[in-house]
Amino acid sequence: TTSAPDFKVADLSLASFGRKEINLAEHEMPGLMSIRAEYAAAQPLAGARITGSLHMTVQTAVLIETLVALGAKVRWASCNIFSTQDHAAAAIAVGPEGTPEDPQGVPVYAWKGETLEEYWWCTEQALTWADSPTGGPNMILDDGGDATLLVHRGVEFEKAGAAPDPSTADSDEFRIVLELLNRTLTESPNKWTRLASEIRGVTEETTTGVHRLYEMQRDGVLLFPAINVNDAVTKSKFDNKYGCRHSLVDGINRATDTLIGGKVAVICGYGDVGKGCAESLRGQGARVIITEIDPICALQAAMDGYQVTTLDDVVSTADIFVTTTGNKDIILAADMAKMKHQAIVGNIGHFDNEIDIAGLAAIPGIVKDEVKPQVHTWTFPEGKKIIVLSEGRLLNLGNATGHPSFVMSNSFANQTIAQIELFTKPEAYPTDVYVLPKHLDEKVARLHLDALGVKLTTLRPEQAAYIGVPVEGPYKSDQYRY
Ligand code: NAI
Numbered sequence: 001t002t003s004a005p006d007f008k009v010a011d012l013s014l015a016s017f018g019r020k021e022i023n024l025a026e027h028e029m030p031g032l033m034s035i036r037a038e039y040a041a042a043q044p045l046a047g048a049r050i051t052g053s054l055h056m057t058v059q060t061a062v063l064i065e066t067l068v069a070l071g072a073k074v075r076w077a078s079c080n081i082f083s084t085q086d087h088a089a090a091a092i093a094v095g096p097e098g099t100p101e102d103p104q105g106v107p108v109y110a111w112k113g114e115t116l117e118e119y120w121w122c123t124e125q126a127l128t129w130a131d132s133p134t135g136g137p138n139m140i141l142d143d144g145g146d147a148t149l150l151v152h153r154g155v156e157f158e159k160a161g162a163a164p165d166p167s168t169a170d171s172d173e174f175r176i177v178l179e180l181l182n183r184t185l186t187e188s189p190n191k192w193t194r195l196a197s198e199i200r201g202v203t204e205e206t207t208t209g210v211h212r213l214y215e216m217q218r219d220g221v222l223l224f225p226a227i228n229v230n231d232a233v234t235k236s237k238f239d240n241k242y243g244c245r246h247s248l249v250d251g252i253n254r255a256t257d258t259l260i261g262g263k264v265a266v267i268c269g270y271g272d273v274g275k276g277c278a279e280s281l282r283g284q285g286a287r288v289i290i291t292e293i294d295p296i297c298a299l300q301a302a303m304d305g306y307q308v309t310t311l312d313d314v315v316s317t318a319d320i321f322v323t324t325t326g327n328k329d330i331i332l333a334a335d336m337a338k339m340k341h342q343a344i345v346g347n348i349g350h351f352d353n354e355i356d357i358a359g360l361a362a363i364p365g366i367v368k369d370e371v372k373p374q375v376h377t378w379t380f381p382e383g384k385k386i387i388v389l390s391e392g393r394l395l396n397l398g399n400a401t402g403h404p405s406f407v408m409s410n411s412f413a414n415q416t417i418a419q420i421e422l423f424t425k426p427e428a429y430p431t432d433v434y435v436l437p438k439h440l441d442e443k444v445a446r447l448h449l450d451a452l453g454v455k456l457t458t459l460r461p462e463q464a465a466y467i468g469v470p471v472e473g474p475y476k477s478d479q480y481r482y
Helices: 012-027 030-039 056-067 086-094 116-127 146-160 172-187 191-197 207-218 231-255 273-282 295-303 333-336 359-361 405-424 438-444 460-466
Strands: 050-051 075-078 137-143 200-206 226-228 264-268 285-292 320-323 343-347 367-372 375-379 385-389
Touching: 012 056, 012 086, 012 191, 030 056, 030 207, 050 056, 050 116, 050 367, 050 460, 056 075, 056 086, 056 405, 086 200, 086 273, 086 385, 116 146, 116 172, 137 146, 137 405, 146 172, 146 191, 146 200, 146 207, 172 191, 200 207, 200 405, 231 273, 231 385, 231 405, 231 438, 264 273, 273 285, 273 295, 273 320, 333 359, 333 438
Parallel strands: 050 075, 050 137, 137 200, 200 226, 264 285, 264 320, 320 343, 343 385
Antiparallel strands: 367 375, 375 385
């Protein structure tokens, strides 16, 4: 008998295709590749056991292999049921030296189109380390905070002696989490407390996950230090904005192939993601309308030349709707009922609660039909259809392949540096939420200049003294907003 392999992916035979795309991506990820070269000898992550919960894409594969090249052991799950690229997952499971018959890569639990039960099981597998003193990782690399949430909820319920009755959960997904935790509470009492005791910290990728971390810190329940990678300038002002500028239209095109030019598109939210999305659709010739609750962002949108109004005002006339808020209940079933025939509705924010799909499904007589995976029409009783992308989950990763390599090289260089910081200097980071110091942010940017042929001007010492900054940086105060 052979033991079950320590990974679960869709199809190992996709590994060679995945490897070819990883090889192409490496060239487009100069930040990660130069960090590999810089730390090859020092091996700063030797001894790190990193559990990653982040979209299992080609770009993430380059991140995983960077962490391994720096000495880490890694286990991985995707942070969304639709975002895995199966060839990337296969290549990671097989590893650069292995074959599909003899896989030698990283334990990865991810495939495109997981159920929610499978999703949380995969997250649990990524957090479960057979060969560790605590049975768990000593570092977490998170995107959206689900791995961090599982550990925190586990500890909370172990302290309380029991998890709540799953039937009292306020959502299907939370019921699944409670069922999982009830099982582990019986199977392995104190699993989460033991596991949390050795976690040196978490580095968090996205706005929504960072929001959860600050809430836990505020409530005094954060169990280990966290680095907010999202608010590195070279993350949120690049990935969230220029990444979405690329991948939003990619998702809409692959899903629908509808001509965007001339259409009226509504973007809900004009933060970093909304700004990139608006530019993306305007670039295709759409007439873009913004909704906002924040007067500053609303004014920015107006100054950038967009009409700013409420969803109510345009819901029955616009053609494309995209939510980018990180908030809930942005487009309700009643809104979708007012939309035009074949209006396109999608979300690019982290969670799927921006669009009320459950409310849509509850409309009497409504019929859902799959055009292809992650593209559905919903036909109302009177015959009108709307097109919903990725069932309301982030459409750039569900309908396309997410952000391209070059922008993710910035995000993931920050992730790697943050992992090194927390793992190698635990005494410098008592439990709290931190952002990376500005000189590291500037370093990440610097690593990407050559590839674009950028020639930087060197500050002369008198000039540096005049504006009061060191010649080698950092160049801006922490208040500066870019
Ligand atoms: P942000 O905070 O910069 O922007 C969100 C904006 O939405 C804010 O300006 C806020 O005022 C506005 N907003 C909130 N409630 C609203 C409402 N009811 N109506 C209209 N506007 C409203 O956040 P950021 O960085 O733009 O991220 C947004 C979401 O996208 C988060 O969930 C984040 O995690 C996710 N994200 C997704 C990515 C992807 O590739 N799909 C990439 C990066 C972030």
